[in-house]
Amino acid sequence: xxxxxxxxxxxMQAWGVHTPYExxxxxxxxxxxxxxxxxxxxxxxxxxxxxxxxLARLHFAVRADRPGHLERDDQxxxxxxxxxxxLTAARHPQLAANPERFRYAAxxxxxxxxxxxxxxxxxxxxxxxxxxxxxxxxxxxxxxxAPLIDTIHQALHQPARLLYxxxxxxxxxxxxxxxxxxxxxxxxxxxxxxxxxxxxxxxAWSETNSPTDPALPEQPPTAYQHRDHRNLHMTSRTTxxxxxxxxxxx
Numbered sequence: 001x002x003x004x005x006x007x008x009x010x011x012m013q014a015w016g017v018h019t020p021y022e023x024x025x026x027x028x029x030x031x032x033x034x035x036x037x038x039x040x041x042x043x044x045x046x047x048x049x050x051x052x053x054x055l056a057r058l059h060f061a062v063r064a065d066r067p068g069h070l071e072r073d074d075q076x077x078x079x080x081x082x083x084x085x086x087l088t089a090a091r092h093p094q095l096a097a098n099p100e101r102f103r104y105a106a107x108x109x110x111x112x113x114x115x116x117x118x119x120x121x122x123x124x125x126x127x128x129x130x131x132x133x134x135x136x137x138x139x140x141x142x143x144x145x146a147p148l149i150d151t152i153h154q155a156l157h158q159p160a161r162l163l164y165x166x167x168x169x170x171x172x173x174x175x176x177x178x179x180x181x182x183x184x185x186x187x188x189x190x191x192x193x194x195x196x197x198x199x200x201x202x203x204a205w206s207e208t209n210s211p212t213d214p215a216l217p218e219q220p221p222t223a224y225q226h227r228d229h230r231n232l233h234m235t236s237r238t239t240x241x242x243x244x245x246x247x248x249x250x
Contacts, residue, residue: 003187004149005178006036006156007194009066009137013165014130017216017229025130027166029067030205032218033060033232035166036140039176040152045160053222059143060232061206063188063239065197068136074129132170137194143184153180193244201238208235 014027015035037055046052142152156163156177164170183190188204210233219232 001143001184002146002149003141003143003181003184004152004156005181005187005191006039006140006142006176007137007174007178008036008062008140008165008172008176009194009196010165010170010173012132012134012170013136013167014132014170015166017218025128025167027070027131027133028216029070029133030064031062031138031140031166032216033207034218034220034229036060036062036142037220039163039165040142040155042161042163043152043155043159043176045155051222052220054148055142056220056222057144058148059185059207060140061143061185061188061204062138062140063191063202063204063241064136064138065194065199065202066135066137067198067203068133070131071134072129072131074127076127130167137196139178139188139191139194141181141187143187149180153177188239189241192242195244197244200243201240203236204239205234205236208233210235 008031013031014025015030015032016025016027017032017034037052037058037060040055041050041052142149157175163172163176165172181187181191185206188202188206193200193202213233213235215231215233217229217231219230221228221230
């Protein structure tokens, strides 16, 4: 079966596994199957309720030609005075209409019209951090039936929506569509290295059915509103692909 190749290269990217929201946003050192399938869904223009079973069945592999490095970004949100919320403004339009009393913060005195007492309202600053892969370049491959692979390849050339590398703040630095190849699951051994590769023997991860291989919850669900990511077993190995050429698109 043919394989669609995706070039995942940019200043920053992040590929976390499906976990409950926390202030800390982590990333693996490589792209995940669920993340790549989500990218393909964006390219195809799928909605959140679209059936993705045919995409989830595709075989996934990824090769780290330029692993990059991990960096943490400390972030804060909130803090300071609350602005006047919509509900309060709707119930007491005189507050929103009087800039001398409002001044972009919660009123601090008894309102002469309503008699309501307003105390200073502040919110605590939320601290968190997110980790990113910086200056990484990966080749990912999805192997499956030829008609579906051709459809994905065309969608990556002309995506229905903007594509990003794991998070909205991570746009790709180069076109993602990297062509197709007749090589199936062994493509990491045969596709030439990327021009910016930093190693001649990159690591490749491939989807496997062996229960003894490491597993993470990166098998995408059949419909994204369910969020029922299942464990996916992946095996890693060192490859020795052909050297980079001027035109690496297959």
